[in-house]
Amino acid sequence: MRVFIFRISNFFKQNLQLIHHHQYNPNPNFSSIREFSQSTSIPKKQQRIRDHGYDNYMEIEKKTRKVLKFQNLILSEPNQSIPISRLETQAHRIGFTRHEAIAFILKFLHVFEIFEHPVQRILFCRLTRKAILQIEQERLALADQVERAVTRLRKMIMMSNGLRLRLEHVRIARSALGLPDDFEYSVVLRYPEFFRLVDAKETRNKYIELVEFDPKLAKCAIEDARERVYRERGSEAEDIRFSFLIDFPPGFKISKYFRIAMWKWQRLPYWSPYEDVLGYDLRSIEAQKRMEKRAVATIHELLSLTVEKKITLERIAHFRMAMNLPKKLKEFLLQHQGIFYVSTRGNHGKLHTVFLREAYSKGELVEPNDLYLARRKLVELVLLSPRKARVDRELIGYRRSKLDDEMGQVTRAYVEDACEDFKGGDRVEQGVDEEDGLSSDIGSDVDSANEDDDFDDCVSNEKEIS
Structure with a gap:
């Protein structure tokens, strides 16, 4: 009898604890889902899943950025060719040692060519004919799409508060937006009906302001994609x-x-x-x-x-x-x-x-443009085997006079804009990673000013993007 009463008392104690902790509902037909429900909001902390297609894309671009450094260094020379001895001494400015510079050039013989000077009898390095044609193609594509670049810049400013953006921030992202290096003069000041430059007295910064908001441009790319799906599926x-x-x-x-x-x-x-x-x-x-x-x-x-x-x-x-x-x-x-x-x-x-x-x-x-295709031409040259380059030079005669004519098509203004920081003598220490501040766009003009800007941005924004 005492055992039975003890069991009964324990049963009621357990049920009282169950009711107290779980808010037991006496109605058996109503199932409480509060304790079993989980949040239906998107989790804030997600594990990053690698996509090897995009990662491989960036691995190729890593090589392309280094090639661009050497290209700009060679184009900064008066005759667009540089002695090997001088190239070795200046390699530290672009993050290479003397031995790494020559070994790197020999890997990309479709872009760089080593030849013996006919008078000085020393080795020089210059760009190949294919590399020069790629530079000219990119320059023409950049010049042809200035009007589209103007539209991109207008739409970007339309998304900002107060319809204005800092000139320095746009300058850092100019290559990704397809803007020329001198966009302050060739785009902003050239189209006063769209833009105006403003000096902020409190911060001493320059801003690009939009003259007038255009409702016709206030349409997002995702809205166009939705319209295409709607036309395909109809009411569904x-x-x-x-x-x-x-x-x-x-x-x-x-x-x-x-x-x-x-x-x-x-x-x-x-x-x-x-x-x-x-x-x-x-x-x-x-x-x-x-x-x-x-x-x-x-x-x-x-x-x-x-x-x-x-x-x-x-x-x-x-x-x-x-x-x-x-x-x-x-x-x-x-x-x-x-x-x-x-x-x-x-x-x-x-x-x-x-x-x-x-x-x-x-x-x-999916929808390539001319500037993207021109930049991808450099990627194709980077990926070509150096063995094939040697075979091509044995089978095809290389006419230097024709190369000089094509080299002359690359205007001095373009060369000076792309390589002005190499002339300034700014030193890049060897301990700094060679890719920290480089433009992430294939085939874009890279200068050491951008490297400093992006490296500082990486440090200053570390807390914001982590």
């Missing part, structure tokens, strides 16, 4: 009004709750990147969710405006305040790995390159 595409194109990298695990969160996020309304939100009340949770999705749309549009649909994360961080982007950009982008891909290859993890996933297919742009 009503659910894509606020959605983005999603393509997760191979090996990305999608749980049931993550799928539900993505389903809700895709249908969440948001404000356009071209819409002014300074006057809105952003204190509510709904407004904050809309602003987060608006930030995704802003970065999506910024990548769509670039020539190669990619740009370094450090350059995006320059526009963070002007475009209302979150502080921790890297963590924010990793939440949306189906839209963007962040690669750390090709620069030892010090810079991060952001790709727009929907713009690429099998390592190539």
